[in-house]
Each structure stands twice: as structure tokens, then as C-alpha cells.
Amino acid sequence: MQSKQDIDIKEYPNQLFFRTELLNWYNSSHRPLPWKGKKNPYLVWLSEIILQQTRVEQGMPYYHRFVERFPDIKDLADAQEDEVMKLWEGLGYYSRARNLHATAKYIAYELGGRFPETYSGILNLKGVGPYTAAAISSFAFDLPHAVVDGNVFRVLSRFFGIDVPIDTSKGKKLFSALAQELLDKNEPARYNQAIMDFGATHCTPKNPKCNTCLLKANCQAFLSNQIGHFPKKSKKISRKTRYFHYLIFNYGEEIWIRKRTDRDIWKNLYEFPMLEGDGSIQPVTQLLESSEWKTLLLGSEYSIERVSKPYQHLLTHQKIIAIFIEIQLKKELVSDSSEIKKIERKNLSKFAFPKLIDCYLMDKSLYLNL
Numbered sequence: 001m002q003s004k005q006d007i008d009i010k011e012y013p014n015q016l017f018f019r020t021e022l023l024n025w026y027n028s029s030h031r032p033l034p035w036k037g038k039k040n041p042y043l044v045w046l047s048e049i050i051l052q053q054t055r056v057e058q059g060m061p062y063y064h065r066f067v068e069r070f071p072d073i074k075d076l077a078d079a080q081e082d083e084v085m086k087l088w089e090g091l092g093y094y095s096r097a098r099n100l101h102a103t104a105k106y107i108a109y110e111l112g113g114r115f116p117e118t119y120s121g122i123l124n125l126k127g128v129g130p131y132t133a134a135a136i137s138s139f140a141f142d143l144p145h146a147v148v149d150g151n152v153f154r155v156l157s158r159f160f161g162i163d164v165p166i167d168t169s170k171g172k173k174l175f176s177a178l179a180q181e182l183l184d185k186n187e188p189a190r191y192n193q194a195i196m197d198f199g200a201t202h203c204t205p206k207n208p209k210c211n212t213c214l215l216k217a218n219c220q221a222f223l224s225n226q227i228g229h230f231p232k233k234s235k236k237i238s239r240k241t242r243y244f245h246y247l248i249f250n251y252g253e254e255i256w257i258r259k260r261t262d263r264d265i266w267k268n269l270y271e272f273p274m275l276e277g278d279g280s281i282q283p284v285t286q287l288l289e290s291s292e293w294k295t296l297l298l299g300s301e302y303s304i305e306r307v308s309k310p311y312q313h314l315l316t317h318q319k320i321i322a323i324f325i326e327i328q329l330k331k332e333l334v335s336d337s338s339e340i341k342k343i344e345r346k347n348l349s350k351f352a353f354p355k356l357i358d359c360y361l362m363d364k365s366l367y368l369n370l
């Protein structure tokens with residue numbers, strides 16, 4: 001294992017140049033964003049959780065919606081989880097919403113409403129990793145902790161020409177140590193914001209603005225014409241494909257949904273009753289014949305009205321392929337399962353669904369009368 005002594009960040013030259021020019025760039029090019037400059041830790045935390053794995057443009061309306069509905073942490077703590085999930089609907093990575101809610105309750109009721117004011121206290125919160133803890137510590141409390149995320153990996157690896165893979169423990173230690181060394185300890189909030197903005201808007205993954213870059217005179221990737229080479233990763237992400245068959249039982253104005261409660265993707269979101277296929281999308285009749293629904297449907301007349309086209313949704317480690325089977329019942333479905341729930345079709349929009357199902361519902365909006 002790599003020891004701390006093996007990392008010699010002093011071997012990377014032009015550190016002062018990097019810091020100075022980065023801050024010069026920030027003076028002239030920073031993005032005005034609603035949460036910037038705020039010292040209210042609740043608002044900083046909220047914005048940082050929303051922005052995890054999410055672009056600013058996508059997260060912004062969610063931030064406004066949350067602040068308007070939950071102006072302070074107690075409002076969020078006292079909300080029903082279904083409401084929090086509904087407000088989060090479409091943003092993805094739903095564990096963030098569950099953790100946000102759990103943490104709001106913890107701070108409101110276990111910490112007497114007082115947000116932790118130290119890096120370790122913040123890092124202890126559910127859903128907060130080292131990056132988010134550094135961001136909150138510096139933005140809300142001016143503590144000297146450098147952020148290290150995808151933007152920072154990219155900017156530092158390009159400027160300093162570092163080809164140590166960022167997904168190795170050696171890479172993580174090296175970039176963290178270098179980022180901490182480069183941090184302007186007098187203005188950690190401004191410095192952290194500068195490197196995040198620089199990576200997001202200037203030194204972007206594709207087509208970085210090298211020609212107008214204040215750092216290009218000493219940027220190793222630019223000077224060696226190897227920008228596409230950085231940052232380096234050791235492994236490729238592999239994705240597992242899963243096949244979901246959604247059963248949409250219709251009876252008059254009624255429709256059946258269920259809450260996903262297992263330790264799996266989309267926990268606590270709603271969906272239609274679903275059968276997961278093994279290795280492929282399966283023919284509908286064969287699927288119903290062999291499923292737990294057969295007993296439930298036996299004795300009740302039904303007809304399969306339509307089968308949708310396949311919908312595809314990519315997650316970090318999974319690819320979901322789904323079809324929607326619309327089934328018209330001739331008499332009401334009676335199930336003793338507490339899992340499924342009968343609702344009126346017009347109330348579908350009150351529940352939070354994964355984006356995949358939202359896409360189907362949008363396509364079918366006329367049919368489902370939403």
C-alpha cells in the first residue's frame with residue numbers, strides 16, 4: 001500500500017502560478033449562482049447534496065423548489081417522505097433524497113437544530129462524503145478544506161500532467177494532498193468555488209477553452225498536446241442489464257401501484273407492479289402464465305390492451321430495459337398484498353416515480369388522462 005511518504009507533491013512545479021491564475025480567472029469569469037456566498041449551512045448543504053452527480057442547470061430548479069417549500073431545516077425534517085421524494089422526482093440518485101430527509105431529522109431533533117460546525121461533524125452526516133464535507137466546511141464556515149471531485153481531478157491532472165489513475169488509492173491520496181496544498185488557506189471558500197467553476201465551465205471534459213486559458217503557459221497537457229489523455233482511469237465501468245416488465249392493471253378509473261422498499265435502485269419511489277425477467281424481455285403471455293400474478297388474474301377476466309415499446313434507462317452501474325403492459329380488468333383486482341395499492345388514475349401525478357416511468361407516462365399522457 002502507498003504510504004504517505006511516497007507522495008511528494010513538491011515535485012509538481014508552478015503551484016503558486018496555478019493558484020494565482022486560477023483566482024484571477026475567477027475574478028473575471030465566475031458564475032453567479034443563488035447559493036454562492038451564502039453562510040447559512042442549511043442552504044449550503046442543500047445545494048451541495050442536490051449538485052452531487054448533477055449539473056448546475058439541472059439542479060437549480062430543484063434547489064429553488066426545496067428552499068421555497070422548506071425554508072429551514074425543521075420544515076424539511078417535519079415533511080412526509082413521499083413529499084420529499086416527489087420534489088426530488090427526476091433528479092436521480094434517490095438515496096440523496098432519503099439521506100437529506102434523515103439528516104434533516106437528525107439535525108432538527110438530535111442536535112437541537114444546530115448544524116455541525118466542524119469538518120468531522122459535517123463528514124459524520126448521512127450522505128456527506130469528503131468532497132461535500134469540504135465544500136460545506138469552506139463555504140459555510142471558512143474552514144481550510146480543499147474539495148476534490150471530478151472537476152478537480154481533471155484540472156489538476158491536466159495542468160500538472162499527472163497520469164496516476166484517479167480511481168486508485170495512490171491517485172486519490174496524491175490528488176487530495178495536492179489539492180490541499182494548493183488551497184488558499186486565507187480564502188478557502190473563494191478558492192474552492194474557483195476550481196469548481198473552472199472545471200465546470202472552462203477546463204471542461206470536452207473542448208476545454210485552452211486558447212483563452214490563463215493557465216496554458218504552464219499547463220502540461222496543453223503544452224504536450226495530450227489533453228484527452230487526462231485524467232487517467234484504471235478501470236472501465238461495467239454495467240449490468242436488467243429487464244423490467246411493468247403490469248398496468250386498469251379497472252374503470254382505478255390503477256395499481258406499489259412502493260419500492262427493497263435494498264435496490266429507486267428505493268421508496270413508486271412503480272407499477274413489476275416482474276423482472278431473466279436475461280431478456282419476455283413474451284407477455286408466457287410472462288403472465290409463469291408469474292405470481294397468474295393466481296390473482298385467474299378467475300378474473302382480463303385483456304392485454306397494449307404493450308409499449310422498450311424504454312431504456314442508464315444508471316451508473318446498471319442498464320434498465322423496460323416494457324409496459326397495459327391490462328384491462330373486467331372486475332376489480334383483489335390482492336391481500338400490502339405492497340400494492342389501488343389509486344385513482346388522476347392521482348398518479350401525486351406519487352414520485354423513477355424517470356423511466358415518467359417518460360412512459362409522458363408518452364401516454366392522453367391515454368392515462370393525467
Ligand code: SF4
Pocket residue numbers: 155158159202203204208209210211213214215216219220221222227
Ligand atoms: S490550458 Fe486547457 S487543459 Fe490546460 S488548464 Fe487551461 S483549459 Fe485546462
